[in-house]
Amino acid sequence: MQPLVATRSIFRSSRALSLRRAYSTSPSPPSKPYYITTPIFYPNAKPHIGHLHSLVIADIYARYAKLCDPDRAVHFVTGTDEHGLKIQNAAKAKGLSPLQFCDELSVNFRNLAKDANTTVSCFTRTTQLDHVAAVTHLWKELEAKGLIYKGEHSGWYSISDETFYPATQVTQLENGEHISTTSGSKVEWQTEVNYKFRLSAFRDSLRTHYTENPDVVFPPQAHQEVLAWLEGPLEGLSISRNRSRLTWGIPVPNDPEQTIYVWIDALTTYLSSVGYPWNAPNESSRPIWPPNVQVIGKDILRFHAIYFPAMLQALGLPLPINLLSHAHWTVDRAKMSKSVGNVADPVEFIQEHDSDIVRFYLARVGGRFRIDVDWSEPQLLKHRRELVTNFGNTYARLASPAMAERTDALRPADAASALRAAHPVLAEQLASLPEVFDTHMRGFGLADAVAAVVDALEQVNVMLTVVRPWDASVPAQDVADARWIGLEALRQCAILFQPIIPVHAEMLLDALGVHGGLRSLRDAGFGRPALGKTFPKLLLWENKKAKK
Ligand code: ME8
Numbered sequence: 290m291q292p293l294v295a296t297r298s299i300f301r302s303s304r305a306l307s308l309r310r311a312y313s314t315s316p317s318p319p320s321k322p323y324y325i326t327t328p329i330f331y332p333n334a335k336p337h338i339g340h341l342h343s344l345v346i347a348d349i350y351a352r353y354a355k356l357c358d359p360d361r362a363v364h365f366v367t368g369t370d371e372h373g374l375k376i377q378n379a380a381k382a383k384g385l386s387p388l389q390f391c392d393e394l395s396v397n398f399r400n401l402a403k404d405a406n407t408t409v410s411c412f413t414r415t416t417q418l419d420h421v422a423a424v425t426h427l428w429k430e431l432e433a434k435g436l437i438y439k440g441e442h443s444g445w446y447s448i449s450d451e452t453f454y455p456a457t458q459v460t461q462l463e464n465g466e467h468i469s470t471t472s473g474s475k476v477e478w479q480t481e482v483n484y485k486f487r488l489s490a491f492r493d494s495l496r497t498h499y500t501e502n503p504d505v506v507f508p509p510q511a512h513q514e515v516l517a518w519l520e521g522p523l524e525g526l527s528i529s530r531n532r533s534r535l536t537w538g539i540p541v542p543n544d545p546e547q548t549i550y551v552w553i554d555a556l557t558t559y560l561s562s563v564g565y566p567w568n569a570p571n572e573s574s575r576p577i578w579p580p581n582v583q584v585i586g587k588d589i590l591r592f593h594a595i596y597f598p599a600m601l602q603a604l605g606l607p608l609p610i611n612l613l614s615h616a617h618w619t620v621d622r623a624k625m626s627k628s629v630g631n632v633a634d635p636v637e638f639i640q641e642h643d644s645d646i647v648r649f650y651l652a653r654v655g656g657r658f659r660i661d662v663d664w665s666e667p668q669l670l671k672h673r674r675e676l677v678t679n680f681g682n683t684y685a686r687l688a689s690p691a692m693a694e695r696t697d698a699l700r701p702a703d704a705a706s707a708l709r710a711a712h713p714v715l716a717e718q719l720a721s722l723p724e725v726f727d728t729h730m731r732g733f734g735l736a737d738a739v740a741a742v743v744d745a746l747e748q749v750n751v752m753l754t755v756v757r758p759w760d761a762s763v764p765a766q767d768v769a770d771a772r773w774i775g776l777e778a779l780r781q782c783a784i785l786f787q788p789i790i791p792v793h794a795e796m797l798l799d800a801l802g803v804h805g806g807l808r809s810l811r812d813a814g815f816g817r818p819a820l821g822k823t824f825p826k827l828l829l830w831e832n833k834k835a836k837k
Contacts, residue, residue: 299357299727299811322362323354324580328589329368329413329558332394333379336401337632338651338664339586339618339625345651346615346735347584348407352788353730354581356810364577366562367402368413369395373551374448374530377537387537391416401635406644406791413562415554423561424539424554427604430566432542436487436603441480442527449474449628450588451551453527472588474628481534483547485525491599492523498598498608506594507733508659511587511614515594526596528553556597559583559609570605580609587614588624613733615658622663633664645790646673646830649739652789656735673830676790679746680779680797681829683753687775688800688824692758692768697822699769704777705816711770715752716815718745719778723813726785739789742782749778776801776820784813793829800827 327343330336344367351365371391380390395414402409413420431437444453447469454469459476461467467476496519499505499512506512529547530538538548557565563577579601585593590612598608617624620631638647650669654662686692701707709716722745729738753775758768783797787808798808802821812819 320361322364322577323351324364324563324577325351325354325366325582325584326559326562326580327367327584328586329370329415329555330398331373331375331627332369332371332391332398333375334627334632335394335397336635337625337627338635338638339632340398341401341405341635341647342615342618342651342655343584343586344402344407344409345405345648346613346656347582348405348409349648349652349735349788350582350584350613350730351408352791356784356788357727359809363408364411364563365407365409366411366413366559367398367407367409368411368558368562369398369415370551370555370558371395371414371416372538372548372554373451374535374537375451375551377535378448380537388416404636404639404644405648411562413558415558417561420558420561421539423565424549424557425542426566427557427560427600428542428549428553431486431600431603434603436490437484437528438487438525439482440485440525441482442485443478443480444527445469445476446479447472447474447476452592453479473624479534481531483527483531484529484541484544486528486553486599486603488523488526488596488599491602492519494602495519495595495598499594505608505610506590506612506614508614510659511590511594511612514590518591518595523595523599552592552596553600556592556600559597560606575606579607582611582613583609584613584615587616590614611733613658615655617661618655618664619661620664622661624661625664638666638669642669642673643792643830645793646676649673649676649790652735653739653743654736656737656739658733658735675743676793677830679743679750680782680786680793683746683749683775684779684797684800684824684827684829686753686759687772687779688827689759692772693823695765696769696772699766701769701773703816704773708770708774708777708816711767712752712774715748715774715778718748719774719781720815722781722815723785723810726813727810738785742785745778746782749775776824777815780817780820781813781815784808784810796827796829800825 325347327347330340347365351363354361354363376387376391380387383390399412402412445456445459445467446453450472454471454476458469458471459467460470468474469476499516499519503512506515528550529541530550532546532548535548538551539554541547541549559580564575567574583593593612601608619625623631625632650672653672654668722741725741726738729741753771756767756771757763758771779797780801780803783794787794801824803819807819
């Protein structure tokens with residue numbers, strides 16, 4: 290098994306490794322560029338916090354891949370899903386052509402990726418000509434393999450979710466309307482002749498894949514859900530719509546009466562964004578494929594765990610290595626959604642609190658991935674204070690000129706052993722911190738990785754409270770030991786937090802005098818003599834919202 294983001298963990302001890310399993314199963318070469326994706330979002334309205342969540346989680350892992358191996362190329366894809374009935378109807382309601390409508394709204398998603406300080410390397414719009422050509426090519430490939438056939442399809446269709454639901458997942462309301470019990474969206478009965486994909490042909494191979502590789506989908510419950518879907522038969526997947534119903538989409542090759550189903554179109558983004566269709570069928574013509582991690586919300590697990598892998602198997606391509614299916618942000622326990630309108634505006638929060646604070650909150654609270662959580666500004670402010678106290682105030686205390694004056698001459702030559710002698714428990718915690726952090730990260734335990742860093746800094750503060758280095762009666766050597774171990778902890782934590790709060794981690798590392806080439810995971814080990822000599826005054830977070 291290969292680990293998740295690093296070529297292999299740089300840490301050898303089995304203690305922390307036994308905390309979690311490393312998620313990965315791909316046979317592809319470990320040196321290939323790290324490829325990570327988010328869903329491509331429907332630009333039927335402005336983005337909300339849920340979209341930002343997927344973007345930030347993917348960015349944290351993209352940055353983490355760099356932290357593990359600064360030389361490794363990272364390819365990070367996001368974008369907008371611009372075809373289909375949902376967009377067609379939304380554009381009509383605004384009196385715009387679908388393309389004008391998408392032009393106006395897609396840019397909000399592109400800007401959000403910038404505002405949140407993400408390292409997106411490719412923003413794909415499904416209306417791009419190269420993408421359209423890729424979808425047409427993919428259709429022809431599937432057709433040439435005899436996997437597409439024509440048949441009548443009837444079922445309950447949700448325009449909001451752009452999918453059919455089986456009758457078992459539909460219920461009738463008192464007003465006579467039908468809704469999906471899975472998503473709560475309105476469904477309507479549709480019958481038409483269209484093209485279908487022979488999904489059933491891939492049930493056994495998918496079942497084998499997920500059985501032999503039990504760590505592909507995270508969290509494990511989601512993996513089990515996927516296996517349960519594969520217990521029963523898979524019906525043919527309807528992959529086109531009648532042109533009379535859906536004009537806004539890519540036409541089926543050689544049949545202008547039919548439009549390609551928006552999900553086939555959308556899923557192809559993951560291929561078109563790395564150069565599909567490739568010139569040659571061999572691995573060297575597609576150096577980035579497959580995705581290392583695909584970040585998705587749990588609402589679209591079936592599309593990514595069943596339909597997309599079946600398409601890839603049909604094309605003879607390796608499957609994505611990991612699928613990270615995160616839970617939802619809710620408002621009063623209801624899923625935040627553009628269609629419902631109960632959304633929190635991510636741009637507003639970033640402007641008011643700055644991107645690092647919002648990223649930290651998303652990772653700290655949303656980084657458990659398994660449970661839905663209510664978005665709450667008071668909670669965000671609580672976690673803001675956590676950052677300010679643990680990073681900002683600790684730095685301000687330890688960098689103070691008064692403390693520098695008393696301790697500069699007492700800087701230990703062999704920091705690690707001197708600090709181990711003075712503060713054995715804290716030194717032990719800091720010594721294992723990088724490995725604990727790495728192990729959690731590689732096992733998709735983002736919230737636990739974040740908590741490990743926060744806890745280490747809290748322990749530094751406890752140590753400072755006990756030692757009282759600001760008290761003139763405390764012996765200078767005790768002050769020096771407390772100061773150097775505290776600064777060392779800050780250095781380690783800032784290195785580890787670069788993927789999570791990139792702006793402030795960099796400010797802190799600059800202030801600590803840490804050389805730009807000594808900021809990788811490998812450099813986060815305890816007691817590396819990499820600190821500067823003087824520490825400037827540094828305001829890590831403005832106080833504008835702190836009083837709330
Ligand atoms: O489904 N909490 O697009 P979409 C957390 N175009 N994440 C959320 C969320 C919430 N309340 N709401 C949305 C589509 N998301 C398709 C995808 S991919 C080939 C095509 C995030 O605009 C989450 O990642 O409805 C979810 O899966 C995605 O946005 C759905 O975005």
